[in-house]
Amino acid sequence: MLISSLHQQFQVSFSYPVHFTEGLFEADNLLLRQTLAPEPGGPPRRLFFALDSEVAAAHPHLTQQIADYCAAHADALQLSGPVLLVPGGEQCKNQPALVQQVLAATNDYHLDRHAYLAAIGGGAVLDMVGYAASVAHRGIRHVRIPTTVLSQNDSGIGVKNSVNAFGKKNYLGNFAPPFAVLNDYNFLLTLEDRDWRSGMAEAVKVSLLKDTAFFRFMQDNAAALAARAMPPMQHLVYRCAELHLQHIAGGDAFEQGSSRPLDFGHWSAHKLEQLSHYHLRHGEAVAIGIALDSVYAHMLGLLPAADLAAIIGLLQALGFDLYAPEMAAHLTEPSHPDSLLHGLQEFREHLGGQLTIMLLTGIGQGLEVHTIDEALMADAVQRLQQYSLVPAA
Numbered sequence: 001m002l003i004s005s006l007h008q009q010f011q012v013s014f015s016y017p018v019h020f021t022e023g024l025f026e027a028d029n030l031l032l033r034q035t036l037a038p039e040p041g042g043p044p045r046r047l048f049f050a051l052d053s054e055v056a057a058a059h060p061h062l063t064q065q066i067a068d069y070c071a072a073h074a075d076a077l078q079l080s081g082p083v084l085l086v087p088g089g090e091q092c093k094n095q096p097a098l099v100q101q102v103l104a105a106t107n108d109y110h111l112d113r114h115a116y117l118a119a120i121g122g123g124a125v126l127d128m129v130g131y132a133a134s135v136a137h138r139g140i141r142h143v144r145i146p147t148t149v150l151s152q153n154d155s156g157i158g159v160k161n162s163v164n165a166f167g168k169k170n171y172l173g174n175f176a177p178p179f180a181v182l183n184d185y186n187f188l189l190t191l192e193d194r195d196w197r198s199g200m201a202e203a204v205k206v207s208l209l210k211d212t213a214f215f216r217f218m219q220d221n222a223a224a225l226a227a228r229a230m231p232p233m234q235h236l237v238y239r240c241a242e243l244h245l246q247h248i249a250g251g252d253a254f255e256q257g258s259s260r261p262l263d264f265g266h267w268s269a270h271k272l273e274q275l276s277h278y279h280l281r282h283g284e285a286v287a288i289g290i291a292l293d294s295v296y297a298h299m300l301g302l303l304p305a306a307d308l309a310a311i312i313g314l315l316q317a318l319g320f321d322l323y324a325p326e327m328a329a330h331l332t333e334p335s336h337p338d339s340l341l342h343g344l345q346e347f348r349e350h351l352g353g354q355l356t357i358m359l360l361t362g363i364g365q366g367l368e369v370h371t372i373d374e375a376l377m378a379d380a381v382q383r384l385q386q387y388s389l390v391p392a393a
């Protein structure tokens with residue numbers, strides 16, 4: 001028998017800027033200073049940096065530049081401790097000791113909720129440091145400074161933080177919007193070719209769901225993008241980030257429903273990353289995932305042949321491989337943990353609720369489905385292998 005009830009309801013509004021710049025730590029670039037914006041006459045903002053080790057290696061003067069920048073702006077910014085190097089790449093999300101190391105730094109350097117924990121690095125380092133920032137004191141202000149295409153146009157601008165656990169991607173994590181995101185295009189200059197390329201998969205993904213003109217832009221500029229031309233890449237990063245931000249603001253920012261449109265191509269991508277022991281980059285796996293679900297949609301009769309050809313052609317022109325040998329293992333045994341198709345079940349479990357997979361009916365047009373014909377998907381994998389043997393003209 002119910003005796004009594006109380007009802008609680010409130011809303012919390014979030015907002016954060018995503019700024020684009022070049023030369024963030026040059027003394028005359030006021031962006032960082034202005035973003036942290038101390039009140040006039042107030043004490044300087046306390047700031048601590050965690051830095052991706054590969055970024056540090058590619059930018060050997062960066063640590064000194066950060067120190068010089070803070071010294072030049074000592075009235076506004078105060079370093080709370082020495083820059084903490086974090087091993088770059090997916091390995092940092094697989095090692096609980098590294099989360100502990102960042103947390104220990106927050107404790108050692110007395111970072112409170114009004115201090116700023118800035119992370120500079122690829123999506124993996126940002127996910128891991130963001131996770132630590134969000135749990136220390138239940139949330140230290142977190143500034144993201146993404147340094148890869150993928151983190152500048154997708155992973156670093158959103159609201160999610162995570163690390164891997166139990167052999168599963170992003171098993172531990174939370175939704176915690178950053179204080180600010182500062183995208184410095186100059187970092188992209190030192191990326192390896194595969195990291196320059198990999199983030200473009202997310203741009204193709206979001207264009208296929210939301211913006212046909214953006215898809216055409218990438219088609220028109222595919223050769224230049226593959227050859228590392230900066231002007232089209234800057235547009236790609238900006239537009240992709242803009243579309244992601246609009247999507248997050250427009251609906252289910254903290255993913256409480258079953259629908260996850262921006263995870264188009266991702267059920268297989270997450271599984272492939274794991275099956276490849278993370279030798280495949282996230283974006284490389286997403287490119288394969290987009291291609292696979294497009295082939296499947298075509299075989300189902302949803303996606304016209306010309307659209308499928310355009311999608312495969314663009315991904316190939318950008319330089320993506322559209323097949324990985326791990327896809328063949330246990331292909332027709334969806335219950336085998338090493339089968340690609342096991343990824344469908346893992347995807348549903350990660351989201352909770354009903355299996356919901358985004359497919360395409362055309363370029364710029366998505367359609368959610370709740371069942372996947374596993375035999376047909378296995379055929380699609382084999383069809384994709386054929387495509388990968390025939391490079392785009």
Ligand SMILES: NC(=O)c1ccc[n+]([C@@H]2O[C@H](COP(=O)([O-])OP(=O)(O)OC[C@H]3O[C@@H](n4cnc5c(N)ncnc54)[C@H](O)[C@@H]3O)[C@@H](O)[C@H]2O)c1
Pocket residue numbers: 052053054055058087088089090093121122123124125127147148149150151154155156158159160161162169170187188189190191192195198199281282283
């Ligand atoms: N939080 C989210 O919403 C979200 C969304 C998508 C992806 N992700 C995650 O993002 C991660 C992938 O991020 P990524 O593609 O940036 O890969 P990454 O972080 O693994 O970086 C790739 C490599 O480039 C190095 N690197 C980074 N910046 C560099 C630079 N400027 N110059 C030279 N080397 C540099 C890194 O150390 C690493 O070795 C995955 O863990 C994925 O799960 C998160």
Ligand SMILES: [Zn+2]
Pocket residue numbers: 154202266282286
């Ligand atoms: Zn992704």
